[in-house]
Amino acid sequence: MKYPLLYSIVLLLFMACNTMEETPNTMNEQTQKTEFALAIHGGAGTILKENMTPLLEKQYKAKLTEALQAGHAVLKGGGTAKDAVEQAIVILEDSPLFNAGKGAVFTHDGHNELDASFMDGKNQGAGAVGGVRTVKNPIRAARAVLEKSKHVMLTGAGADQFAKEQGLECLDSSYFYTERRWKSLQSAQRAEDGQSVILSEDDEHDYKFGTVGAVALDKQGNLAAGTSTGGMTNKRYGRIGDSPIIGAGSYANNETCAVSSTGHGEFFMRYLVAYDIAALMEYKEWSLEKAATYVIQKKLKKKGGEGGVIALDKYGNISMPFNTAGMYRGYILPNGELKIGIYGNDDF
Secondary structure: OOOHHHHHHHHHHHHHHHHHHHOOOOOOOOOOOOOOEEEEEEEEEOOOHHHOOHHHHHHHHHHHHHHHHHHHHHHHOOOOHHHHHHHHHHHHHOOOOOOOHHHOOOOOOOOOOEEEEEEEOOOOEEEEEEEEOOEOOHHHHHHHHHHHOOOOEEEHHHHHHHHHHOOOOEOOHHHHOOHHHHHHHHHHHHHHOOOOOOOOHHHHHHHHOOEEEEEEEOOOOOEEEEEEEOOOOOOOOOOOOOOOOEOOOEEEOOOOEEEEEEEOHHHHHHOOHHHHHHHHHHHOOOOHHHHHHHHHHHHHHHHOOOEEEEEEEOOOOEEOOEOOOEEEEEEEOOOOOEEEEEEOOOOO
């Protein structure tokens, strides 16, 4: 070779550029455990500022703030990560703004069928419900399965019955009706029938995505994760998405991280997105940010999957990658300082 030194320099520069391109920035990650931490999401999808009124944006931020502060109060008082996750998600489930609980979308047959999962990072205990129709707060039903059942997942009428037997609040299905979600169903069905319909950004978002979730680290060093959803608008045949699937919608392990997912469920199930992040941390010893960003921004995106996650590691580091236009998200620090984001260009 005529110029071996020059060739070596060029090769080294090429390898360095590739490495930088494939490795997310992890400079700000801490390796000493914070006192406690909490992060939440309210769904990812086509969320654009130009389609959001100032009033609606204010309402979303207020509800996310309320959920964060409720979970923070639990953790600050020495409560468990599980309690903090439940408290935060219940507030989001009770709001018609989000596709979970009160704000759940409608199935093709005009019903609301709700899914949720809960996982304890201390012992990898897990509980989930799918297709429930009467449980006011499915996240509480998922936790009840975790703590009071020998099973991991219950579905349909049996899950509703179990929740009722556990003393959880169950309501007539009319409680879940909202005009906004009903109109989204009508639009989706007209489009399905080949009618000329221009789906709003809200309709498009409801059709594919919509989930709420929380991840928490408590003072005892335990992690927990929970996810709740109404699923996809116009879904059929008892379809269940990723939200109640352990390893897809939720995952928690004290040795690695806690994850809650939101997005096109079929892809999150196929690639076990939540567990994949934890596995990269465990087997490759990647940082939380590197693992979460790689799975969402590269691996999932390459496969055509859209969505995002909130993830929290055992030190209290938080990562919130998504590959959609926006994601309702936020976190709160031990001192009560919080950060809320909705759009892709929000500064985090």
